Amino acid sequence: MTQMHTHHPKKAAAFVSDQARTTWHNKALWFVRQKRDKAAASLPEWEQLRDTAAQIKAHSLSNLDEYLEEFERNAQAKGITIHWAATGDEHNQIVYDILKTHQVREVVKSKSMLTEECHLNPFLEKRGITVIDTDLGERIVQLRNEPPSHIVLPAIHVKKEEIGELFHEHMGTKKGASDPKYLTESARLDLRKKFLDAEAGITGVNFAVAETGSVVVCTNEGNADLGTVLPPIHIACMGLEKIIPKQENLGVFLRLLARSATGQPITTYSSHFNGPQKGSEMHVVIVDNGRSELLSRKKFWRSLSCIRCGACMNTCPIYRRSGGHSYGYVIPGPIGSVLAPNKDLAAHKSLPFASTLCGSCTDVCPVKIDLHHQLLAWREEVVKAGKLNPGKRLAMKLTSWVLQSPQRYKLAGKCARLAMKLPRVFLYNPLNIWGRQRDLPPAPPESFQEWYTKNRDKNS
Amino acid sequence: MKIGLFIPCYVDQLYPHVAKATLTLLQQLNLDVDYPLAQTCCGQPMGNTGCSDDVKPVAEHFIKTFKPYDYIVCPSGSCTSMVRNHYKDVASHCEGYDHVSTRTMELCEFLVDVIQIKEINASLPYRVGLHQSCHGLRELRLAKSSERMDAPFSKVTQLLAMVKGIELVELDRKDECCGFGGTFAIAEEAISCQMGKDRIADHLQAGAQIMTGIDMSCLMHLNGLITRNGDPLRVVHIAEILAGTIK
Numbered sequence: 001m002t003q004m005h006t007h008h009p010k011k012a013a014a015f016v017s018d019q020a021r022t023t024w025h026n027k028a029l030w031f032v033r034q035k036r037d038k039a040a041a042s043l044p045e046w047e048q049l050r051d052t053a054a055q056i057k058a059h060s061l062s063n064l065d066e067y068l069e070e071f072e073r074n075a076q077a078k079g080i081t082i083h084w085a086a087t088g089d090e091h092n093q094i095v096y097d098i099l100k101t102h103q104v105r106e107v108v109k110s111k112s113m114l115t116e117e118c119h120l121n122p123f124l125e126k127r128g129i130t131v132i133d134t135d136l137g138e139r140i141v142q143l144r145n146e147p148p149s150h151i152v153l154p155a156i157h158v159k160k161e162e163i164g165e166l167f168h169e170h171m172g173t174k175k176g177a178s179d180p181k182y183l184t185e186s187a188r189l190d191l192r193k194k195f196l197d198a199e200a201g202i203t204g205v206n207f208a209v210a211e212t213g214s215v216v217v218c219t220n221e222g223n224a225d226l227g228t229v230l231p232p233i234h235i236a237c238m239g240l241e242k243i244i245p246k247q248e249n250l251g252v253f254l255r256l257l258a259r260s261a262t263g264q265p266i267t268t269y270s271s272h273f274n275g276p277q278k279g280s281e282m283h284v285v286i287v288d289n290g291r292s293e294l295l296s297r298k299k300f301w302r303s304l305s306c307i308r309c310g311a312c313m314n315t316c317p318i319y320r321r322s323g324g325h326s327y328g329y330v331i332p333g334p335i336g337s338v339l340a341p342n343k344d345l346a347a348h349k350s351l352p353f354a355s356t357l358c359g360s361c362t363d364v365c366p367v368k369i370d371l372h373h374q375l376l377a378w379r380e381e382v383v384k385a386g387k388l389n390p391g392k393r394l395a396m397k398l399t400s401w402v403l404q405s406p407q408r409y410k411l412a413g414k415c416a417r418l419a420m421k422l423p424r425v426f427l428y429n430p431l432n433i434w435g436r437q438r439d440l441p442p443a444p445p446e447s448f449q450e451w452y453t454k455n456r457d458k459n460s
Numbered sequence: 461m462k463i464g465l466f467i468p469c470y471v472d473q474l475y476p477h478v479a480k481a482t483l484t485l486l487q488q489l490n491l492d493v494d495y496p497l498a499q500t501c502c503g504q505p506m507g508n509t510g511c512s513d514d515v516k517p518v519a520e521h522f523i524k525t526f527k528p529y530d531y532i533v534c535p536s537g538s539c540t541s542m543v544r545n546h547y548k549d550v551a552s553h554c555e556g557y558d559h560v561s562t563r564t565m566e567l568c569e570f571l572v573d574v575i576q577i578k579e580i581n582a583s584l585p586y587r588v589g590l591h592q593s594c595h596g597l598r599e600l601r602l603a604k605s606s607e608r609m610d611a612p613f614s615k616v617t618q619l620l621a622m623v624k625g626i627e628l629v630e631l632d633r634k635d636e637c638c639g640f641g642g643t644f645a646i647a648e649e650a651i652s653c654q655m656g657k658d659r660i661a662d663h664l665q666a667g668a669q670i671m672t673g674i675d676m677s678c679l680m681h682l683n684g685l686i687t688r689n690g691d692p693l694r695v696v697h698i699a700e701i702l703a704g705t706i707k
């Protein structure tokens with residue numbers, strides 16, 4: 001399940017070549033976007049909530065050190081053990097050490113993008129520990145041995161018929177079954193056994209409240225609750241940006257999160273973990289893994305405000321037509337394309353360009369991250385780092401040179417129009433990417449400027 | 461009030477009739493319009509590719525060319541946004557930057573906000589679909605985008621409603637991107653064309669006979685697909701409708 005570094009256009013073209021799947025994927029996600037619109041419209045104060053959330057996040061990130069320490073103090077007072085991890089590997093090692101101390105062989109895990117980011121599953125499995133993802137979508141992609149393609153709907157790219165096949169193979173469901181209710185029920189029963197057998201539960205964290213030292217986990221399936229109540233060890237893994245100052249701030253975020261994610265007024269379970277149960281242990285692993293570097297980047301630090309609602313994916317016309325795997329990063333879509341270059345600019349340089357900069361993501365984002373402006377800013381970083389394709393770089397230099405002079409511009413325009421008058425067989429050659437599916441406009445006999453120059457007197 | 465007409469380079473070269481319609485429209489309103497011949501382009505192709513160093517000299521040239529005018533009016537939301545929102549990073553040092561970057565306006569917003577136009581002498585007895593170009597919508601805020609939850613408004617629709625006989629059709633996805641996106645149209649050709657085809661299908665299912673918009677770049681991409689596929693949809697720039705140069 002390692003991440004592949006990828007050239008977005010290639011993967012996207014492959015995805016879109018299956019028209020039926022693309023249409024269905026596009027529609028399914030647009031449906032979620034519409035549900036979000038309805039839910040957001042039901043709150044007259046929606047835009048005010050977004051402003052407030054953005055401000056709280058900006059404040060928290062600007063005072064992150066203090067809030068993290070406050071959180072640590074308050075959590076420790078509740079009997080929670082706090083661990084700090086600078087990298088993904090450190091995080092994995094910490095989790096492994098806890099499990100090893102208790103000789104854990106089987107662990108259940110609810111949805112956590114952070115553990116995906118750190119590649120925790122393969123790390124533990126290599127060391128003999130079985131990890132069972134308990135979120136239904138996560139379970140599906142785990143059985144398929146692939147990463148999630150969406151942060152809220154991890155298996156949105158998989159059709160129910162394919163899930164039927166998969167479950168038949170792994171859980172012995174009826175061959176050819178594709179009824180979602182039957183399949184969900186079967187997965188539930190199968191997972192129930194795993195919950196009972198598990199010796200530890202791992203969860204993500206949606207919000208960590210500095211003032212109380214408690215963590216909040218939101219799920220729709222209740223799997224985080226079952227996975228932490230049954231086994232005697234709970235390990236919650238969080239990126240250090242999950243901190244919010246006060247309990248009362250949750251009122252803002254919980255209202256925005258579920259509405260933005262799925263159009264629900266609130267997630268079915270918003271569980272507040274306030275310390276270990278009697279006879280149990282609770283650990284919180286706080287992970288940096290590139291976040292403080294991101295925090296130091298003037299143009300990009302606000303992307304750390306993300307509450308992982310997935311709305312920017314659902315609304316993105318490119319994501320909807322290219323699928324999450326085309327991004328080749330643990331988090332796809334607009335926010336993924338902003339986060340990935342911080343990790344490895346060279347490997348992910350096609351992502352900032354996998355956008356028309358339409359800005360829908362920015363307007364939908366509940367914490368008002370200026371996603372499309374950050375994508376543009378990352379393009380500049382790609383150029384500055386000398387990683388833009390040399391042909392393109394030269395073309396831009398040349399264009400700039402032409403456009404600095406009215407004479408050169410006039411001449412270039414004339415030549416271009418002349419070239420466009422070539423017979424169709426020459427014009428629509430394999431190098432003409434525009435012309436693969438699109439006609440060029442017919443070239444007019446004269447430019448506006450030429451016409452205006454001739455007719456200026458009549459015009460003034 | 462002296463107006464400098466800013467015609468984007470590709471409109472100048474490929475769609476002179478749209479530039480003429482814009483000029484005609486402004487002259488119909490008895491405005492003092494001049495087209496400075498030294499103009500070239502706003503620099504957007506380089507800007508959107510991340511080559512801000514290459515934008516700089518082009519932006520400097522633009523500011524020098526247009527600073528004598530009270531308003532700079534442009535029949536493109538995207539190019540207007542380039543000047544208004546993106547020159548600050550490369551050309552804020554130029555003399556005239558403040559003036560030019562605040563006084564450059566997209567045609568429709570100029571008519572609504574500055575001229576406060578109340579009637580338009582044009583008619584178009586057809587069912588028309590409006591393609592909302594993203595930069596006009598979300599960078600210039602010519603209308604409320606569908607994502608936002610504040611009070612609805614649309615400067616472009618407001619103008620079209622003044623055209624006699626026109627029937628604006630209701631689209632299913634009223635402001636989804638067409639997939640042009642400048643170099644995106646080439647770099648991500650497959651997705652770009654899929655997005656365009658989906659927009660066209662939406663206009664057709666809504667019963668549009670004509671598709672219009674404020675940006676010829678989006679329309680060039682859409683019309684390219686329409687022509688290739690022989691779809692029964694005519695594409696015109698909004699200036700042509702407002703100036704009454706199409707029937």
Ligand code: SF4
Nearest residue numbers: 306307309310312365
């Ligand atoms: S960037 Fe905004 S819209 Fe996208 S997942 Fe994060 S919070 Fe949601």
